[in-house]
Amino acid sequence: MTTTVIATRSLSKTFSMRARTIEAVRDISFEVARGERLAYIGPNGAGKSTSIKILTGILHPTAGEATVLGYVPWRDRRKLTMRIGTLFGQRSQLWFELTPRQSFRMLAAVYRMDARVAERRVAELGELLDATDLFDAPARTHSLGQRMRCELAACLLHGPEIVFLDEPTIGLDLLAKQRFRELLVTLNEEAGITIFLTSHDVADIEHVARRAIVINHGSVIHDADVAAMRRTLLSRKLVEVTFADEVPAPMLSGVEVLAHTGTTLELAVDTDVRSVRDVLDEVLGDRRVVDITVLDPPLEDVIAEIYQS
């Protein structure tokens, strides 16, 4: 039996800024079941952060209803915060001059955790996040990727049932991003934590989420399984290849040449028709290659496709 842990109905938020009003969130309705991995995605300014602030109780909506774990977030914020975790990519929960372990002690007092229980939990999280070594060095000495693992530990310390992550991978390098995504999947699969992830990075959806809600201009424009999205909207990959010598433009089915400047090729590959590997085999042959990049299409392109379809 699935349990709904987040439910919104006709949720709206309007900000009044002197002479003008901004509808940041407009008539949003959705439900999230316990244990789901949801990506809540949209371009900058789409209303993702406003939605997350309403669902965590920081903001009052202008209209509509919402419950999170049975609480009305803006009315029962204190009670709700005991059962949810939040991680804002651009806002640290750690004190930079202190070691994460010292910050965890402070957070344990905030969440009224027994000191011994908190110590045990820190040890568990250290193992789970492969971060034990990081806990005893001042947070200011960590790389962004290392710090985000410690931030995640801080967010999970009190054993939340839902974790809201607002752009957690922003600024991370590719390896750190990949590692962070794997951690989120592990947390969901091993601890059953519901993941509510906002991002404007298409790869976050593909690697973390099982379901994605796409939001644009404050409204939900798409709500589907990621597997279905992958077939319909995320089947395009961008491939950029730089060769040592001039090459002709390829003529392959499922491949669109976006740019060709003698030694460089920019291709859009429809992976439903042909895999990226196939395309690379065909294009590279025995030519001398300087550089290869495979990218996801920008979120704006995905949204444009949603509107077209």
Place this chain on the structure above:
Amino acid sequence: MTLRLILTSMATAARRNTSDRSSVLVNIVFFVVVASVMSALWRAAAEANGGEIVGYSVVAVTWYALAAEAATVSLNMRMIELVCDDIASGAVATELLRPASVLGVRISMAIGAALPRLAVCCAAAAVLGPIVGGAPPRALGVVLAIPALVLAIACNLVAQHAVAAAAFWARDVRAVWFLYQKIVFVLGGMVLPLQVLPDGLERTAMLLPFMTMAYVPSRLAAGFIEPELLLLQVAWLGVLLVTAHLVFTAGERRLQVVGG
């Protein structure tokens, strides 16, 4: 706010503040320089006035200046600015996501950060005082001045948070910080004993909370055994806490409705 959270917040801030030894050293040097200059000025004024000024002897005025500077140097006078920045940047909004009073944690941490600096200033004053002015006029006065200094810092930091909460409504409150600082310097007795002020202003200053922030511990350190001043500090601390709580709560509510 639980006692454990208050103490943990204070300890966390104290540890964070003392982790940088160079800043502790700068703190001592700054205190010694400022306290030496201020006490020299007031000693010169007292000596020029027949060895006494508004009831303070040369030695008493030295200890007044030392205590007043300890109350000033121990705390971060830019706290208002920092709180304002945190409100404007949205840092306070994310602190709402913890099941604890934002104001309570912030004040506990601010006091915790100030206490090690106060201890350093008191130690420096214990060495500097006898060298520049002589032994304290009354030992009991110095004993009473220590809790008075802690209360002075608490009153000041709570008042700064109450004032800083203006940032929930106005974006730029730097002018408020500037005004607050000047008021505390004059009406709080930081640069001069309140008895030096003209009668009307002195009476006004005695009715305001600012006198708890420097005048009270300094008066006690100067040898005036007036323990009722400690009770006055406690009463004002209560009033300031209630005020800060009401203003911050209203500000948080506004933040929730209007956004950051």
